[in-house]
Amino acid sequence: MLSRINLALFSFILLSLCSSILYATEPQNLQITKDILGKYHDSGAYEQDLDEVGYQAQAYLAEVIAEQQKQKSKGKLAVVFDIDETVLSNYAYMQKLNFGGTSNEIVNLIEEGKSPAIPVTLALYQQAGKAQIYVFFITGRKDTAGVRKNTADNLHAAGFDKYESLILKPVNYKPTVSTYKTAARKKITDQGYHIVLNIGDQMSDLNGGYADRTYKLPNPYYYIP
Numbered sequence: 001m002l003s004r005i006n007l008a009l010f011s012f013i014l015l016s017l018c019s020s021i022l023y024a025t026e027p028q029n030l031q032i033t034k035d036i037l038g039k040y041h042d043s044g045a046y047e048q049d050l051d052e053v054g055y056q057a058q059a060y061l062a063e064v065i066a067e068q069q070k071q072k073s074k075g076k077l078a079v080v081f082d083i084d085e086t087v088l089s090n091y092a093y094m095q096k097l098n099f100g101g102t103s104n105e106i107v108n109l110i111e112e113g114k115s116p117a118i119p120v121t122l123a124l125y126q127q128a129g130k131a132q133i134y135v136f137f138i139t140g141r142k143d144t145a146g147v148r149k150n151t152a153d154n155l156h157a158a159g160f161d162k163y164e165s166l167i168l169k170p171v172n173y174k175p176t177v178s179t180y181k182t183a184a185r186k187k188i189t190d191q192g193y194h195i196v197l198n199i200g201d202q203m204s205d206l207n208g209g210y211a212d213r214t215y216k217l218p219n220p221y222y223y224i225p
């Protein structure tokens with residue numbers, strides 16, 4: 001008898017919990033969300049937010065450069081850039097897919113290699129180059145011959161034509177993007193470079209250390225864990 005009451009009570013609590021989780025509030029309508037994403041870009045707010053972070057990174061890099069010029073022995077200072085939504089904008093493709101599409105459709109479009117530069121990070125790249133700071137690109141794009149060529153061509157066309165290394169994710173790499181990117185920065189550090197700045201649009205670009213400062217650019221369009 002007691003166990004039957006307990007079972008009924010347990011079922012009631014479980015049902016209440018589930019329904020409160022599932023039906024607490026109706027999620028925002030998908031089309032409204034897409035409209036907001038479009039307006040965020042079209043109003044200029046996205047670019048303004050990109051600029052705000054980019055200007056902070058430029059100001060910090062200017063301090064590093066000024067400090068470096070005072071030192072007699074110049075170390076091998078380096079800056080790490082992510083690629084997608086950091087130095088290259090894929091917004092036109094995202095809009096074309098109405099902020100949807102399968103991950104394969106998105107990747108196929110992006111890897112065509114026709115994405116324009118993000119002006120504020122192009123300026124940061126040029127600032128590093130002028131001060132002879134080494135530039136590394138670390139991207140989650142898969143390391144196939146075709147993708148490597150298209151990515152290098154796209155970087156070149158967008159004005160990113162001098163860098164130390166373009167690091168792409170090995171095709172069969174299983175751990176997370178964050179683990180891969182951290183290991184790549186560790187390798188750069190082990191080679192004697194000192195990463196002063198790491199900039200990306202995902203926390204998985206930035207977590208894990210091996211950089212003095214990290215800068216997180218806005219990206220409400222997709223999430224890479």
Ligand SMILES: [Mg+2]
Binds near residue numbers: 082083085200202
């Ligand atoms: Mg990115």
